[in-house]
Amino acid sequence: MIIPRTDRDMKKGVPVDLYLVRLGGMKTDEKIEWIFLVEEFRKVKQ
Amino acid sequence: MGESRLNYLKLWLSSMEKKPEFVDLYNQEMLFTEDGTEYWLPVQTQVMPHFKKEIGEGAPVDLYIIRLGGHHLPSKDWDWMFIVEEFRKPGTEQEGIFPWNDFEPRTLQQLIDLSLKDNSGSSLTKNPKYLFRDNLMSSKVRLTYTGESRALKDDRRKFINDWAEAVGADPAYGVLYERELLFRENTASTGFQLQR
Numbered sequence: 001m002i003i004p005r006t007d008r009d010m011k012k013g014v015p016v017d018l019y020l021v022r023l024g025g026m027k028t029d030e031k032i033e034w035i036f037l038v039e040e041f042r043k044v045k046q
Numbered sequence: 047m048g049e050s051r052l053n054y055l056k057l058w059l060s061s062m063e064k065k066p067e068f069v070d071l072y073n074q075e076m077l078f079t080e081d082g083t084e085y086w087l088p089v090q091t092q093v094m095p096h097f098k099k100e101i102g103e104g105a106p107v108d109l110y111i112i113r114l115g116g117h118h119l120p121s122k123d124w125d126w127m128f129i130v131e132e133f134r135k136p137g138t139e140q141e142g143i144f145p146w147n148d149f150e151p152r153t154l155q156q157l158i159d160l161s162l163k164d165n166s167g168s169s170l171t172k173n174p175k176y177l178f179r180d181n182l183m184s185s186k187v188r189l190t191y192t193g194e195s196r197a198l199k200d201d202r203r204k205f206i207n208d209w210a211e212a213v214g215a216d217p218a219y220g221v222l223y224e225r226e227l228l229f230r231e232n233t234a235s236t237g238f239q240l241q242r
Contacts, residue, residue, distance in 0.1 A: 021185075022185070
């Protein structure tokens with residue numbers, strides 16, 4: 001349940017470290033849409 | 047989890063307009079002690095294996111919990127309901143040894159390139175439009191948030207649910223992901239599914 005924290009801790013245009021897992025991809029007509037799930041995020045230390 | 051606590055959780059989910067399937071995420075409780083007092087706390091099913099791996103029996107732990115409220119029991123006064131969202135070994139809040147060190151630093155483009163070469167999980171589905179992968183390739187990627195978000199599209203939600211079913215994960219797994227946020231890596235933009 002990290003969505004509520006994104007408003008507080010994620011700012012537009014600011015780098016962020018995402019911790020994600022790869023499920024796979026969906027083929028569309030011209031490309032593959034890869035599906036990644038974000039498990040957690042951290043603000044980048046300056 | 048006992049029936050009365052389960053019913054309370056269902057009632058809370060309903061009153062908060064949460065999806066009833068969430069109850070499946072909290073069908074297990076773990077016993078904790080604080081100053082000699084014992085507490086049974088519901089823990090997300092997907093968190094439990096990591097917990098058992100990282101926190102030894104009798105070892106201190108920091109819990110990140112949500113308070114739902116309490117219900118009155120004739121025999122026990124108030125039974126307070128808390129659910130465990132996350133945990134850390136004490137003293138590791140900054141660096142975090144669990145579970146984030148399992149996530150290998152990569153760029154997203156590297157991950158996609160690896161995913162094209164890696165054929166693991168292809169036998170998990172007969173859907174010709176799906177490229178399932180059973181190695182999660184847990185990764186840490188550094189991106190820039192664009193400030194944009196959207197509701198998770200139906201076809202992508204179905205993909206997550208189908209994947210969870212194919213790998214034997216909790217069928218309620220997909221319920222956790224309702225929105226996507228848009229990030230940018232160099233010049234490319236990619237949508238990601240974030241837990242509610």
